[in-house]
Amino acid sequence: MQITNKIIEKHGLKIDEYKKIQKLLKRDPNLLELGIFSAMWNEHCSYKSSRIHLKKLPTKGKQVIQGPGENAGVIDIGDDDAIIFKIESHNHPSYIEPYQGAATGVGGILRDVFTMGARPIALLNSIHFGAPDHPKTKNLLNGVVSGIGGYGNCIGVPTVAGETKFNETYNENILVNAMAVGHAKKSKIFYSKAKGINKAVVYVGSKTGRDGIHGASMASAEFDENSDEKKPTVQVGDPFTEKLLLEACLELMKDDSIIAIQDMGAAGLTSSSVEMASKGSLGIELELDKVPCREENMTPYEMMLSESQERMLIILEDGKEERAKKIFDKWDLDFVIIGKTTNTKNLTMKYKNIIHGEIPIDALATKAPIYDRKWIRKKPSKCEVNLKNLKKIKLEEGLIKVLSSPNHSNKSWITNQYDQMVMCDTVQRSGSDAAIIRIHNTEKAIAVTVDSSANYCKSHPISGGKQIVCENWRNLISVGAKPLAITNCLNFGNPENSEIMGEFAECLSGIKEACEFLNYPIVSGNVSFYNGTNKKNIFPTPVIGGVGLISKLKKPIGQYFKAENSFIIVVGKTFGHIEQSCFLKENFSITDGSPPETNLTNEKNNGEAVLNLINKDLVLTAHDVSSGGLIIGLCEMSIYSGVGIKINKPKILSNLIEYFFGEDQGRYILEVNTENINKVEKILKSNNIYYENIGKTQSKYFEIEGEMKSDINELYKINNQWYNDFNAVTNK
């Protein structure tokens, strides 16, 4: 078949890139080979626009066993225990088919974790939707939520934390990021680097169908009017088969049969075989007629590019086949030797004994294009907030607006659809700053959380990048965990646009600065570009997933007030930074201005002090202050606990709106009982930590001296109303 420009374009390749292919091959590729290049050289698999920026991120530390470059990152949590985790996007598929898109997103990230030998112990997600009144939002929201639940519930891994946000920037391009966390023994971690010649290459799992052909290139292109044409690529998730695959893999991993193992994710058989061969500087030869197929008459092209789910590729030690096959038979899964490793450094694809394609591995991997795309700095956004206007609004009124807004409404209508308890190690379910999962049969636990702040990143990418890392860190501190490392999912618009590329570069430099300062390295992640439609790009939305360690597990303190008459302490200084606050957005629809600056020194000192207090059992409750400011933080602690509060008139700022709604960083709210208050203040003072003693807990009223006094049950209702209304209205 003649390769025309149209075919090249259809494969998402630029003419220049095609010329490079010709040069690398020293000939024209055939269609199969072109398909392989297209799959490996697209943005999703090659990281061609992001790689030079990603290289600058801090990825090392004493706690890091494996940084980026493998299926997932691995960290050390002491003894022989390791935690393996990663986050990944499934944005485009979820927009096309929300249930299956989200479900297969969860399935994919789980495989990345158990392919390394970990038993998955927790799932998290970060989901972003368009405006609630956009006609597509309701369907997308319900579909995504039930898809996430459908997969996690069925496979039996608890979904314990996440975030759900609404903003019109996602109207035509939602974000669905899923994170999986697993536990393994340090001495039993599996990697994807092939070793040795003539080793069996084994295909295990589900059969290959025509689903998802070119999924990775779809994830590397913008949506347009013709996106409908790409519909046949929808993949259906099969969590039942994944459960079998998980158990079978973990059973096989008990001994040392496996040389290398790699899930078939984006670009399926192609990327898994190329990655294993590339890492081992070997070649790989596949006999495609052996590939288990679901449909009749599948071509080599289809088999190589199919993105059927629930499949793995394993390179086995000699003489282990029989035993391995027995295990997969037991679990009713296909187990077929489809090829072998070679010393040719080529990917060789045979079908019925004829070579249908042969490509040097390095042409697909290390020699893939890398772009230093043009990028420009963001101009600071100015905001003319008229403080006089702010005074006109009453505290209570402002509070109710925020509490009842979609972004701040209670999300139990989502979390109640996720099995959070299965595996019986969930110590802290969602509804706190971070979830806590016990390491089975030990006294240790990990805390996990995901965070993003697209508004902040949009207006000032560097501050925004810094801020999310810090907020994530703070969330782990608040539950008494020592933050260890993060994974990140970088959701951005079109990288060929220099403004978008600028957002990317600057967000990353903010992330880098915070990670370095906090010794909070990045061990895995994923980049999702081309989020946008017809030149309208989404806000830059990096999502950070963090893991922290609790070495001696106790009943978690949680974020709900425990008792009346306790002292309420705010750690960290309140300056009243109101620009980019959700107060301005919800009450005045003002969205310009710059986000609060994050002072890394204060952040670190405050966090370490709070962690110290929690570890010494000196605080009853802790909660970090984030979106919505002090008043929302206090409200969240109060209305779900049944304990009220009485806050004194602030001494340091005269503008109450700024004081209560300002989103200054590095702050925590602590509940401390009378017995410990002196000790707590002494420790804070001796560490030079700025704090304020702002009031006390009381019964059932949310009260601010001289300003407001509301029944907490009423505020509770307001915070829980939104989803009911949403469903009722949009059903019409």
Next chain:
Amino acid sequence: MKFSVTVTLKKDVLDPQGKVVQNTLFNLGLKNLKNIRQGKYFEIEINEQDEKKAENMINEMCQKLLVNLIIEDYQINKLQ
């Protein structure tokens, strides 16, 4: 007027349920089974005497709610 709607997965779309059911039937001794695919079925009664209008209405229901057009096909039949 009464209609039936059958909803089936499009060709090439994975049918995990059908697959498991097929294996189970096979294990139960029904070895002659070649292929089974699972779908949905609706029986719908509407207050509309005009057949053309009625069918349009059923069609609308399918498009709006009953069928996931991205992965499913459907067929409408008049009953009785």
Next chain:
Amino acid sequence: MKFSVTVTLKKDVLDPQGKVVQNTLFNLGLKNLKNIRQGKYFEIEINEQDEKKAENMINEMCQKLLVNLIIEDYQINKLQ
């Protein structure tokens, strides 16, 4: 040979799915809807040329697995 099987809930068994679907369609403006019930649909292909035998086999599948006879009814149709 190819058959279809439709499985429906017995009349006096509660149909929570059908009910929600009915409410939703009603809210979507399809006010003429009188009643909707949801069931399952199977398309089954078997290697058997004798129609009688084939039908018996399908019947056996229904009885053995596809249908919960306590709450469901079923109907077999030959396709093509």
Next chain:
Amino acid sequence: MKSSVIVFPGSNCDRDIAVALEKMQFKNQMIWHKETTLPKSDLIVIPGGFSYGDYLRSGAIAGKSLIIDEVIKAANDGCLILGICNGFQILTETGLLKGTLLRNKNLKFINKDVHVKVTNNKTKFSSKYKINQILKLNVAHNEGNYFTDSFHLETLKKENLIAFQYCDKFGNINNQANPNGAIQNIAGIYNSKKNILGMMPHPERMVDKLISNTDGINLFSSLIN
């Protein structure tokens, strides 16, 4: 006490129940569904999860597995059988318990802590509870909406075969306290001989203070007696 937990492909609360049983001093064994004999046990547990993905009907395919014949035999011999969540669904599919579990009335998966009332405390499963005691247990299911015909419902009441009923925290049995639409707020039932219990809530999730509460413990300690 010897217990056996049957493991089906897709079971996912099998480890959880094993941990709970061992904590309560049962000598427990895991039995893979392809096995054709059961070790002698005082208690057989069919755990929660998604056996066979819940495909076709939840519990249907597991209900046809080889090991189920052995479970039925043991049940007829008077062995104690406990089916939790998916296990309950499997027991109804095999006919060991009557009735069926339909989709939740809101058509959504539900995971939350709910209150249930101990309706009968005169069985081997419940003797350590007080009558009408209110427990807080966790439910996690898509199909927990118990349904049965009116004749059987009468029998359940007459013979005192309702094990647990969903209620509010004060013990009122009403619609608001019913998470899934189950008839008469039924959360669990016994067979006539009261040696088989099927229940939607997960008692094994309630045996560890650190994780939740200990309201499930008395179910297991009742069995030990």
